[in-house]
Amino acid sequence: MVKSPWHHLIATYARQWLVLMVIVGFSVGRPALAASANGDHHQRVEKLAAELRCVVCQNQSIADSQSELAHQLKREIEKQIESGSTDDQIRHFMVERYGEFILYRPAMTSKNALLWLGPLVLMLLGAGLLFRTWRNRQNQPDDEPDEINGYVTRGDSP
Amino acid sequence: MKRYLLPLALFLALISTLALGLKRPDPQDIPSPLVGKPVPSFTLTQLNDDKKWVKPTDFKGKVWLLNVWASWCTSCRKEHQVLVDLAAKKLVPIVGFNYQDQRAAGVDWLKQHGDPYLVTIFDADGQVGMDLGIIGVPETFVIDQRGVIRFKYAGPLTADVVNNKLLPLVRGLQRG
Numbered sequence: 001m002v003k004s005p006w007h008h009l010i011a012t013y014a015r016q017w018l019v020l021m022v023i024v025g026f027s028v029g030r031p032a033l034a035a036s037a038n039g040d041h042h043q044r045v046e047k048l049a050a051e052l053r054c055v056v057c058q059n060q061s062i063a064d065s066q067s068e069l070a071h072q073l074k075r076e077i078e079k080q081i082e083s084g085s086t087d088d089q090i091r092h093f094m095v096e097r098y099g100e101f102i103l104y105r106p107a108m109t110s111k112n113a114l115l116w117l118g119p120l121v122l123m124l125l126g127a128g129l130l131f132r133t134w135r136n137r138q139n140q141p142d143d144e145p146d147e148i149n150g151y152v153t154r155g156d157s158p
Numbered sequence: 159m160k161r162y163l164l165p166l167a168l169f170l171a172l173i174s175t176l177a178l179g180l181k182r183p184d185p186q187d188i189p190s191p192l193v194g195k196p197v198p199s200f201t202l203t204q205l206n207d208d209k210k211w212v213k214p215t216d217f218k219g220k221v222w223l224l225n226v227w228a229s230w231c232t233s234c235r236k237e238h239q240v241l242v243d244l245a246a247k248k249l250v251p252i253v254g255f256n257y258q259d260q261r262a263a264g265v266d267w268l269k270q271h272g273d274p275y276l277v278t279i280f281d282a283d284g285q286v287g288m289d290l291g292i293i294g295v296p297e298t299f300v301i302d303q304r305g306v307i308r309f310k311y312a313g314p315l316t317a318d319v320v321n322n323k324l325l326p327l328v329r330g331l332q333r334g
Contacts, residue, residue, distance in 0.1 A: 055293050068258070069293065072284060097291040099191040 041081050053102050190310040197305050198289040205256050205264050205278035221331045224299040226255040229267035231295040237314035238271050245274030250328045254278030257287045302331045
């Protein structure tokens with residue numbers, strides 16, 4: 001069985017690839033972690049506001065929208081941060097009044113598990129099908145078309 | 159032939175899902191998270207009298223409508239006659255909620271267009287409006303005898319909505 005050239009490439013550089021991913025992960029992840037622990041109110045307001053959908057003009061975040069409601073909600077976020085609420089408490093406040101729809105990143109619940117996992121499941125299904133097709137091809141007695149008397153025959157028929 | 163059935167089925171499933179997704183989401187269809195919950199408590203002044211207070215518990219024991227409006231809201235003008243007509247039928251009390259408005263402007267507006275309300279609550283800064291999850295104006299809530307919000311309609315009311323959506327619900331609730 002002939003292994004595809006990708007196998008060799010990945011096998012050789014797997015370790016380096018892993019190290020690279022870890023480095024990238026940390027350099028992107030750590031600043032985000034630091035910002036939320038940071039006491040800087042303005043940053044927190046902007047970050048929260050960017051995560052919330054302006055339910056009036058629905059394709060903008062509260063941070064971007066110029067609608068009256070967006071301004072009002074942004075002021076409310078500021079007020080709550082100043083009085084010591086956590087990010088989660090503020091998000092909960094918004095969802096209680098305006099629904100899950102206000103979050104750009106809805107929490108993973110049993111109701112939207114299908115939405116979150118659906119693409120992944122489909123991708124795995126597709127990968128599985130792909131793998132099976134690839135393996136079937138590999139298992140054919142002969143991958144090369146046979147030439148008999150100038151006619152090309154194949155192992156399987158449609 | 160059988161080989162193509164599975165991919166075809168998957169393709170059709172994908173196409174129909176995408177086709178469904180093409181339907182633009184109607185903001186009316188966003189379910190209000192407040193339906194099924196009690197009206198948030200608050201104490202505000204009446205529009206016509208800043209010395210008199212009103213709170214939602216004042217209306218316990220009957221089914222009532224809460225209609226959110228403002229003098230600056232043009233759609234409110236469209237629905238107002240519907241409300242005036244409904245109030246004349248005396249089927250259900252309608253409480254007004256004047257949202258983010260000026261007191262004088264609100265009072266004038268009612269004088270000009272008619273006052274179908276049992277009383278109008280004055281929420282100048284919209285703080286209580288936020289607790290009610292008000293997204294736009296006008297909005298109308300149906301609230302039952304225990305003070306639980308049973309339905310919210312966003313947008314200007316029409317006779318059709320009143321007759322086919324609000325009144326059946328109100329009657330059902332009134333029967334207990």
